[in-house]
Amino acid sequence: MQVTTFGVIGAGQMGGGIAQVAAASGLNVILHDIADEFVAKGMKVITANLQRSVDKGKLSTDEMEAILGRIRTVTDLAAMKDADIVVEAASEKEDIKFNIFTQLDSICPPHTILASNTSSIPIGRIAARTSRPDKVIGMHFMNPVPVMKLVEVIRALPTSDETYQVTVDLAVKMGKVPAQASDYPGFIANRILLPMINEAIFCLYQGVGDRESIDKVMEYGMNHPMGPLALADLIGLDTCLAILTTLHQGLGDPKYRPCPLLRQYVEAGWLGRKSGRGFYTYAPKA
Known part of the structure; x- marks a missing residue:
């Protein structure tokens, strides 16, 4: 074809x-x-x-x-x-x-x-x-x-x-x-990526580190081009929550449970770059 x-x-x-x-x-x-x-x-x-x-x-x-x-x-x-x-x-x-x-x-x-x-x-x-x-x-x-x-x-x-x-x-x-x-929930990319992002949010939620330190560890310690919290803002926190919810419901494993802080941000309308505020604050686009 x-x-x-x-x-x-x-x-x-x-x-x-x-x-x-x-x-x-x-x-x-x-x-x-x-x-x-x-x-x-x-x-x-x-x-x-x-x-x-x-x-x-x-x-x-x-x-x-x-x-x-x-x-x-x-x-x-x-x-x-x-x-x-x-x-x-x-x-x-x-x-x-x-x-x-x-x-x-x-x-x-x-x-x-x-x-x-x-x-x-x-x-x-x-x-x-x-x-x-x-x-x-x-x-x-x-x-x-x-x-x-x-x-x-x-x-x-x-x-x-x-x-x-x-x-x-x-x-x-x-x-x-x-x-x-x-054909499993999250496929390959998000089955691996979203638990990492979720764990970074749990680290922030539990006071393990501040947002800059958490992102620095992954950027400079693991050679990631962007920290997980900044990446979550780029993806959209509502999208991250939707994917984690699908993983949690579809696989039934508590390790995919969305962090309460992520849910709180989404409910507040803090969706990341597209809303101007997520884990970081962004200047409005011209």
């Missing part, structure tokens, strides 16, 4: 990044969100990212314009009828994802692959909401998408070999390194 048109559901941080790398690889992209203001904001971020590459001499102005010209923005989900593969990058909430996949299943032609960028929800549960479970797969990009090379490719039990191979080939075409993960 040849993929020429790539659909993306959600023009936020993840969806916009996925749309950018897909268009940069030569694919025609349909970028969807529920309102004009959201797709406009997504395109503004994509344009700014590409302009930085132009300013650094990594991209020509003509190449930038060509990439932008391959992205079509829509607010009507019915536009996905033209896509060969659709990647959903909506909020990390089961009911939202289930509803999107049910709609896509009725809109898209039989050959279309339906992929989810979910960071923790089992793909089999999503596939069960469609009449094409063999064409449902996980395609989990890392944040920030234009920079990070990894894509986790997650097969549900009914995912066909063809669907898996098309998805892997597509990840490579987009300049990514695919890694296969089995």
